[in-house]
Amino acid sequence: MSRTTERDTMECIVTPITKRLVRPHQDPIVYVAGPMRGIDDFNFPAFDEARDYVVGLEKFNCISPADVDREEQLDLPDVHDVPENVFQLCMRRDLEIVANAHAIFLLKGWEKSAGANNELFVANVCGVEVWVAQYDGRGRLEGHVVAEEPVIPPLVGAPVPQPETRSVLEEADGLIFGPRQDMYGHPVDDFTRTGRMWGAILGSPDVPPEKVGLCMVAVKISREVNRPKRDNRVDMAGYAGCVDRVSERLGLDQ
Numbered sequence: 001m002s003r004t005t006e007r008d009t010m011e012c013i014v015t016p017i018t019k020r021l022v023r024p025h026q027d028p029i030v031y032v033a034g035p036m037r038g039i040d041d042f043n044f045p046a047f048d049e050a051r052d053y054v055v056g057l058e059k060f061n062c063i064s065p066a067d068v069d070r071e072e073q074l075d076l077p078d079v080h081d082v083p084e085n086v087f088q089l090c091m092r093r094d095l096e097i098v099a100n101a102h103a104i105f106l107l108k109g110w111e112k113s114a115g116a117n118n119e120l121f122v123a124n125v126c127g128v129e130v131w132v133a134q135y136d137g138r139g140r141l142e143g144h145v146v147a148e149e150p151v152i153p154p155l156v157g158a159p160v161p162q163p164e165t166r167s168v169l170e171e172a173d174g175l176i177f178g179p180r181q182d183m184y185g186h187p188v189d190d191f192t193r194t195g196r197m198w199g200a201i202l203g204s205p206d207v208p209p210e211k212v213g214l215c216m217v218a219v220k221i222s223r224e225v226n227r228p229k230r231d232n233r234v235d236m237a238g239y240a241g242c243v244d245r246v247s248e249r250l251g252l253d254q
Contacts, residue, residue: 027060027061028059028060028061028101028102028103029060029061029062029063029097029100029101029102029103030054030060030061030062030063030101030102030103030104030105030131031062031063031064031094031097031098031101031103031104031105031119032047032050032051032054032062032063032064032065032066032105032107033065033098033104033105033106033107033110033113033115033116033119033120034046034047034050034106034107034108034109034110034113034116034133035107035109035110035112035113035116036065036066036079036113036115037079037080037082037113037114037115038079038080039079039109040079041079042066042069042076042079043066043107043109044066046107046108046141047064047065047066047067047107048064048066048067049140049141050062050064050105050107050133050141051064051066051067053141053143053144054105060102060103062105063097063101065090065094068093068094069090074086074090087114087115090115091115091118094115094119095118095119095122098119098122098123098126098128099122099126099128101123101128102128102129103128103129103130103131103146104119104120104123104128104129104130104131105131105133105144106120106130106131106132106133106151107133108133108135108139111153111154111155112155113155114155116153117153117154117155117156118153118156120151120153121153121156124150124151124153129146129147130146130147130151131144131145131146131147132144132145132146132147132151168230168233168234168237169237171234172234172235172237172238172241173241175234175238176238176241176242176245186245186249187209187213187242187243187245187246188209188245188246188249188250190209191209191210191212191213191242191246192206192209192212194207194209194212195207195208195209195211195212198212209246209250210243210246210247210250210252213239213240213242213243213246214239214243216235216239217236217239217240217243220232220233220235220236220239221236224236
């Protein structure tokens, strides 16, 4: 049984939602479902785009959890850290809507969202129509398709994802001496193979393994400058650790 700490909860009042569900037959509800946690602005722009699309169809009333969160003035400072009680209260609120909806509208990335998976599960149980969002080459919403076959939520039954509690260095260390070593072998062997291929592509001598590692650090720095995120920093630390292992095995340190 997990222990609840102060950071796992916050004061949160979820307003009754039943009054939203009393709609005339010609104005059925479409509920928007998709990923929020871990995305800038909790992915509200994508939810707003979907709401505007549904409203533009002029046949449906759209309920978006982003709009409901705004109305309830739900203020969460960290997109990666949603207190467990808030998640549970929002699920109680939103699943009531889904159970009474005409359709659930699945946005890009819904498969990795614990909340969207729960909502789809309820939609399936209650016979709610499933819409899958369609996007153009620039990632803009351009339409939807109605699923003809059942859409199975892959995460149902899985635990709600918890925020990473390890430091960047601890996570990188776990990768260097864990899964990635098993997959790629020792960094000397992996980077030596890569350096030979780089040399062939560039028409130059083989790139030494320690410099391959440094180049990979540079790739991650470039990505971090463009769009900062934890994965980049973990990989920077991981590649730096791999360079250290290369130097240790090849005796490069003076």
